[in-house]
Amino acid sequence: MIGGGLAGIAAAETAARQGRQPVIFERASVLGGRAASLPEPVRKVWIDNGQHLLLGCCTEMLALNRRLGLDRFFQQTDTLPFYNVQNQCWNLSASRLLPVSLQFLPALLTMPFLPFSERLKTGYLLQKLVKEDFFRANLPAKTVADWLRQHWVPQKTRDSFWDPLILSALSETADHTAAAALQKVVRDVFFAGRGGMTLHLPIVPLREIYHDAVLNPLTKLGISFRFFKRLRRLHWEKKNSAVEITAVEFSDGSTEQFDDYVFAVPAFALWKVLNDSGLSDTAERLGLNRFEPGSISTVHLWLDRPLLNGRKCGVLLGGDGQFLCCCKESDHYYTVVVSASHRILPDAEMTASGSRMLVERILEQLRAVFGCSPLRAVHARVTVRFDAVFSPGISVFANRERFDVPVGRLFSNAGIAGDWVLPDYPATLESAVRSGNLAGKDRF
Ligand SMILES: Cc1cc2nc3c(=O)[nH]c(=O)nc-3n(C[C@H](O)[C@H](O)[C@H](O)COP(=O)(O)OP(=O)(O)OC[C@H]3O[C@@H](n4cnc5c(N)ncnc54)[C@H](O)[C@@H]3O)c2cc1C
Structure with missing residues (x-):
């Protein structure tokens, strides 16, 4: 397993539960990857490199947390307040009395920032968005901005609802976000079931959760760790026209050999390793240069x-x-x-x-x-x-199939995992864990 972020942790955990004894090689000194903390010397505390939120719709991530006993580090809330500069506050929460498809309608209708007609229209457009077929053949891919313009959404409604939603969920502006990416978020958060919007907020620094607290349960499962190990190159040979990895080489010059491998590193890191290993055709086939x-x-x-x-x-x-x-x-x-x-x-x-x-x-x-x-x-x-x-732009979200290789079989004995791997998902902890679970299962 190369990479000790959430994708690598999930892949190792899945493989270990299937009786394997994975080794995680991580270039840093800790697990957790981008879910990381850093020292704050003035206040003498650990601070996170960024607030990491989990929503109720992150089902596989929450299940992993439970299996590893990490759910004790999270506090839940079902209501999300919105504040504007006119000092108004609006609480977004789901109704338990209405069917799932209408659960957010009462809250939307009380939004004070918009006229009533715009509140109704926002409810209608959320329903419409999830029913759109953005993958219809021969239609040019749309950005969210195209889609909002097509539905005559005024700037005020964009400022009060759509743009904050797009920025918070996808870390991108509407002009550069594929409509299919927002559709995925809206479907999972608002329409997939009850509790999709329940917030799970970490109450301790991420390092205490995804490094300190996972080491013990993962070790008990038979997983071992090697830190400060940066993958530099792959050694490989062709067998019956398929590439087989024969060894992995690290930047300290050491090499290791295993029966199976999972590369759970970000797209740009894999792109570099593949190019440095004479496998640039594979990097191209994966379209790794599309990820910005x-x-x-x-x-x-x-x-x-x-x-x-x-x-x-x-x-x-x-x-x-x-x-x-x-x-x-x-x-x-x-x-x-x-x-x-x-x-x-x-x-x-x-x-x-x-x-x-x-x-x-x-x-x-x-x-x-x-x-x-x-x-x-x-x-x-x-x-x-x-x-x-x-960035969840249309170059990444244009096709339902992001790659022409199954997740678990990049090469005959190697798979990939990471928040960028699953075709329908934006970059989240959930997509990292889902891809890790799949790679761990598929590969081993
Ligand atoms: C500031 C910030 C806020 C975020 N907020 C949220 C949020 O609220 N909710 C949410 O769901 N997601 C959020 N994310 C995204 C989330 O952190 C990532 O999607 C997720 O952690 C990705 O996990 P990963 O395992 O795919 O990749 P990573 O976490 O990047 O893990 C990859 C690991 O591989 C290692 N590695 C890289 N190259 C090599 C190499 N050559 N050899 C060996 N090891 C290597 C890295 O050191 C790293 O540990 C946020 C991210 C940031 C940075």
């Missing part, structure tokens, strides 16, 4: 007063940040997620001065939303991941 990174920045704020009135989180409207989370109430420690942060600051400008500017803009937004001026940050820090997700 999408950035997420997180503004960490230690404020001079509490916000949110005891609530854990909320969606912010009308500014740069989309999601506010209370990480430690007693310290007034909050995070604000800025999805697709390249739209605000080009990557090259994410420097100290860029960070300061972002902190100021977010504080301004919080002052407007919560009507508290002056609101001061006792301490602030910005974390940026340029490659947090892949």
Whole structure:
């Protein structure tokens, strides 16, 4: 197993439960991959590289958490408050009395930010979106912006509902998001069943969950770990016109041989390894160059007063940040997620001065939303991941079949896993775990 993110953990766990003894090779010193924490030297605490939310529709990820005893690190809430700069608050929650297809309609009809006709239309469009066939042959693929324009959605409705939804769920703007990607999110969150929108928020740093707390249960399953092992090259030979991996070579010069392999690394990392191994035709067949990174920045704020009135989180409207989370109430420690942060600051400008500017803009937004001026940050820090997700554009979501190889059989004795692998899914913990489960099952 190469890669110790959630995809690699899931693949190893599945394989181990089938009686195998997988070894995870990870280039970093910890498991968890992008679900990571870093030290905050001023406050002397671990902070996450970004707020990681799980929704009730992330069924395989939640099941993995339960199997590994990690569900104790999460707090649940069924209501998601939205706040706008006019100081209005709206609670999005599901009705338990209505059928699943209508469960969000009562909440939508009470949304104060929009006229009643727009609320009704939003409910109707959500239903329509999930029934569209975006994969019909001979039709050009649509972006979400195309689809919203086609349905005459006014800018105010986009600002109050659609754009925050697209940014929070897919970390991309409507112009660069395939309509099929948003359809998948809306179907899973709003229509697939009850509890799809239940939020599961981590209550300790991610490192304590996906590294410290998983080592023991995974070890008990017979899984072992090698850290600081970066895969550099594959050794291979052709057998009956199929490629068979004969060994994996690491950047420290060591090589290892196994019967089976799963490469659970991000698309760009696999692209590099395949090219360096003389397998660029495979990288091309997988279309790895179609995956473009999408950035997420997180503004960490230690404020001079509490916000949110005891609530854990909320969606912010009308500014740069989309999601506010209370990480430690007693310290007034909050995070604000800025999805697709390249739209605000080009990557090259994410420097100290860029960070300061972002902190100021977010504080301004919080002052407007919560009507508290002056609101001061006792301490602030910005974390940026340029490659947090892949951009869910139409080049990736144009076809239902993303690859012409089954997940488990990239080569005769090797499979792939990762949040980019499953054709219908955007980059999430759920897609990472699902692909890992499949690769672990298929491969072993
Ligand atoms: C700031 C931020 C916020 C996010 N928010 C959410 C959220 O709220 N909800 C959600 O569902 N998802 C969220 N995500 C996305 C989620 O973190 C990823 O989709 C998921 O963690 C991907 O898991 P993975 O195992 O596929 O890849 P990774 O986590 O990237 O794991 C791959 C592993 O492979 C290792 N590796 C890479 N190259 C090599 C090599 N050559 N040799 C050996 N090892 C290698 C890496 O070190 C890494 O540990 C967020 C991501 C970020 C960065």
